[in-house]
Amino acid sequence: MSLWKIAWRSMQQRALASWLTGLSMALGVALVVSVLVIHSVVDDTFRRTAQGYDLIVGAKGGGLQLVLNTVFHLSRPINNIPYSYYKEFTEDDHHRGKYARFIKLAIPYCLGDSYEGYRVVGTTPRMFDEFEYARDRKYEFAEGRNFKHENFFEGVIGSLVARQTGLKVGDEFNPTHGVTDDKVGHKHDAFTVVGILAPTGTPNDRALFVNMEGFYLLEKHAKDPPAKGSGHSHDDHAHDEHEHEHDHDGSAHGEHGGDSHDDHKHAHGHGHAHGPRKPLPENQREVTAILLRTRLLDDPVAAMGLPNAINDEPLVQAVTPAREILTLFDSIVGNLRLLLLVLAVLVVVVAGIGVMVSIYNSMNDRRRDIAIMRSLGARRSTVMVVILLESILLSVGGGVAGVVVGHATMGLISPWIVSQTGVAIGIFQFHWMELALVPSLVALATVVGFLPATTAYSTDVAKALSLAP
Amino acid sequence: MLRLNDVKKSFTEPDGTRLPVLDIPSFQVAAAEQMVLVGRSGCGKTTLLHVIAGISRADSGVVEVNGCDLAKLPEAGRDRFRADNIGYVFQTFNLLAGFSALENVLLGMSFARGKASVERAAALLQRVGLSHRLTHKPAMLSVGEQQRVAVARALANRPKLLLADEPTANVDSRNQQQIIDLVRETCVEEQVALVLVTHTAEVAEQFDRVERLDEFNQAVASV
Numbered sequence: 001m002s003l004w005k006i007a008w009r010s011m012q013q014r015a016l017a018s019w020l021t022g023l024s025m026a027l028g029v030a031l032v033v034s035v036l037v038i039h040s041v042v043d044d045t046f047r048r049t050a051q052g053y054d055l056i057v058g059a060k061g062g063g064l065q066l067v068l069n070t071v072f073h074l075s076r077p078i079n080n081i082p083y084s085y086y087k088e089f090t091e092d093d094h095h096r097g098k099y100a101r102f103i104k105l106a107i108p109y110c111l112g113d114s115y116e117g118y119r120v121v122g123t124t125p126r127m128f129d130e131f132e133y134a135r136d137r138k139y140e141f142a143e144g145r146n147f148k149h150e151n152f153f154e155g156v157i158g159s160l161v162a163r164q165t166g167l168k169v170g171d172e173f174n175p176t177h178g179v180t181d182d183k184v185g186h187k188h189d190a191f192t193v194v195g196i197l198a199p200t201g202t203p204n205d206r207a208l209f210v211n212m213e214g215f216y217l218l219e220k221h222a223k224d225p226p227a228k229g230s231g232h233s234h235d236d237h238a239h240d241e242h243e244h245e246h247d248h249d250g251s252a253h254g255e256h257g258g259d260s261h262d263d264h265k266h267a268h269g270h271g272h273a274h275g276p277r278k279p280l281p282e283n284q285r286e287v288t289a290i291l292l293r294t295r296l297l298d299d300p301v302a303a304m305g306l307p308n309a310i311n312d313e314p315l316v317q318a319v320t321p322a323r324e325i326l327t328l329f330d331s332i333v334g335n336l337r338l339l340l341l342v343l344a345v346l347v348v349v350v351a352g353i354g355v356m357v358s359i360y361n362s363m364n365d366r367r368r369d370i371a372i373m374r375s376l377g378a379r380r381s382t383v384m385v386v387i388l389l390e391s392i393l394l395s396v397g398g399g400v401a402g403v404v405v406g407h408a409t410m411g412l413i414s415p416w417i418v419s420q421t422g423v424a425i426g427i428f429q430f431h432w433m434e435l436a437l438v439p440s441l442v443a444l445a446t447v448v449g450f451l452p453a454t455t456a457y458s459t460d461v462a463k464a465l466s467l468a469p
Numbered sequence: 470m471l472r473l474n475d476v477k478k479s480f481t482e483p484d485g486t487r488l489p490v491l492d493i494p495s496f497q498v499a500a501a502e503q504m505v506l507v508g509r510s511g512c513g514k515t516t517l518l519h520v521i522a523g524i525s526r527a528d529s530g531v532v533e534v535n536g537c538d539l540a541k542l543p544e545a546g547r548d549r550f551r552a553d554n555i556g557y558v559f560q561t562f563n564l565l566a567g568f569s570a571l572e573n574v575l576l577g578m579s580f581a582r583g584k585a586s587v588e589r590a591a592a593l594l595q596r597v598g599l600s601h602r603l604t605h606k607p608a609m610l611s612v613g614e615q616q617r618v619a620v621a622r623a624l625a626n627r628p629k630l631l632l633a634d635e636p637t638a639n640v641d642s643r644n645q646q647q648i649i650d651l652v653r654e655t656c657v658e659e660q661v662a663l664v665l666v667t668h669t670a671e672v673a674e675q676f677d678r679v680e681r682l683d684e685f686n687q688a689v690a691s692v
Contacts, residue, residue: 001572001575001576001578001579001585002579003579006576006579009565009567009568009572010567012567013566013567368563369565369566372563372564372565373565373576373580374524374548375522375524375551375557375559375563376551376552376557376576376577376579376580376622377548377549377551377552377553377580377581377626378548378552378579378580379544379545379548379549379580380544380545380548381545382580461524461525462516462519462524462525465524465559465563466515
């Protein structure tokens with residue numbers, strides 16, 4: 001009969017105490033597993049998502065806030081920047097922005113509205129036609145299609161938004177001014193859902209994207225026009241013409257010819273007449289951020305100097321999302337995780353002490369059993385090993401159960417986490433540090449089993465055999 | 470088979486004085502011999518069995534079992550020797566409660582050099598009339614059955630010497646004779662020498678050789 005079996009039988013003999021001790025170990029390990037997996041998935045999701053963008057340009061201020069606000073739909077929106085900055089990153093037949101040669105793709109982002117607590121983003125169809133998320137993945141539609149530039153009041157919604165709000169293709173929704181969760185804010189004109197994005201595992205699953213042209217026409221979304229005769233205004237206006245020649249198809253063109261302050265007023269005066277409305281003049285437009293994919297490979301030296309050049313501008317800053325997230329995780333989230341991990345490990349250590357107390361308390365009752373084994377020829381070291389094996393069985397058995405419980409819990413609460421954060425945690429999502437759990441638990445069990453094992457080692461056989469059974 | 474020469478053993482009292490328990494000038498048991506040790510309570514019978522089994526170490530003298538002087542062996546060596554060469558039947562059976570009858574016999578084999586054999590354990594239990602009780606835990610066995618399991622366990626490693634410390638003290642008279650018969654028969658079959666301690670005259674008178682420990686143990690005789 002192996003020593004393992006002898007240890008197992010001893011555990012069975014004290015079934016209730018063994019179960020309770022193993023359970024406390026399982027809960028401690030489940031906590032460790034949860035901390036490891038949740039942090040790992042969140043970390044991975046944030047970093048992967050941040051990698052989808054080379055640079056983000058926005059108003060000067062906190063770089064991290066710009067990234068959180070733009071990429072992760074978190075935090076308060078920052079200030080807007082003039083539309084003319086966006087033009088500096090684009091080019092067409094008639095216009096070439098001063099940074100355009102470094103840019104592969106520039107996507108404007110207009111923020112500030114929400115729908116049932118989910119952020120509404122005004123942007124262009126290129127966001128889903130040309131942009132990639134997590135570096136190399138194209139957006140796909142689970143249902144419907146992308147919105148069209150010429151249809152101002154069309155939009156597409158993220159998979160989570162569709163699931164949570166019940167919006168379907170063909171439904172209309174009215175964005176609310178502001179990004180708070182309350183639903184009593186001012187309601188804007190309705191947009192029609194023309195597509196539902198396939199799940200991306202990114203925060204964009206919990207956002208709604210509408211045609212920027214329609215977004216601009218919503219109440220309070222146009223800034224006051226500059227005073228007449230302003231040279232800058234004239235430039236903006238000229239850019240506007242070129243932009244629309246580039247972007248619009250024929251039908252949009254016709255509507256677009258008479259950009260003016262009067263046109264803008266007209267648009268506001270007929271908030272519900274979507275079709276015939278004209279685009280907002282460029283000199284009244286603002287964007288919250290510009291997402292950039294650079295030509296880093298074509299001209300690495302120049303592209304790497306791009307952020308510095310942008311940061312020299314008076315109103316805007318350029319941030320690298322991956323770097324901001326790295327800083328966030330290394331400086332704050334990483335420490336938080338370390339703290340949680342230390343607490344979870346402490347719970348495991350306390351459970352380990354529970355194993356020690358449980359076995360140690362049983363030693364008095366087992367002194368006679370140990371003496372019997374010794375009388376049958378078991379050496380001191382053998383009975384010591386039996387006690388250590390019992391400690392290991394309780395700790396590792398509880399630990400393995402804890403891994404199962406931890407992952408099962410992740411699987412059970414995964415839908416809730418997805419609904420709250422958009423981060424999907426699978427039941428089989430493992431962290432490499434889990435591999436270290438078993439050897440760590442064996443080491444812990446050996447340490448906590450040492451005291452009762454020493455008691456077994458020092459049992460006086462002759463005296464213990466004289467004890468009444 | 471068993472030879473004791475000038476064996477002395479004493480215990481330390483709480484006040485620090487030494488209390489002599491064993492002082493045996495000479496004692497021998499031949500191979501496969503069966504004998505009985507009798508004596509009044511406190512004359513050192515159990516202590517003598519512990520010294521012979523190597524559970525306790527003699528303060529001085531020779532304790533030779535099957536040609537090996539246990540007094541010269543370290544504790545681990547005595548443990549190993551005991552596992553391989555000496556069987557022990559206790560008055561209170563001393564079966565482990567969490568183990569089945571078969572596992573209790575297998576446990577007796579686990580600490581010896583040879584590999585634990587389920588076939589051998591099952592055969593021994595069959596020999597003591599418990600083939601239908603292999604998986605029963607001690608609590609599910611009668612007192613007589615428990616002692617029979619203890620006999621099977623003591624013989625599991627084919628020992629050269631079987632020490633039985635009042636094996637019938639806790640069983641009724643019907644079971645008493647069955648146990649004695651079983652122990653004696655199996656010792657003959659396995660060619661094992663038997664040293665049996667008893668208080669019971671009916672048991673003692675069945676043996677050809679009966680020794681009174683309080684007569685040849687000078688630590689007690691001199692008191």
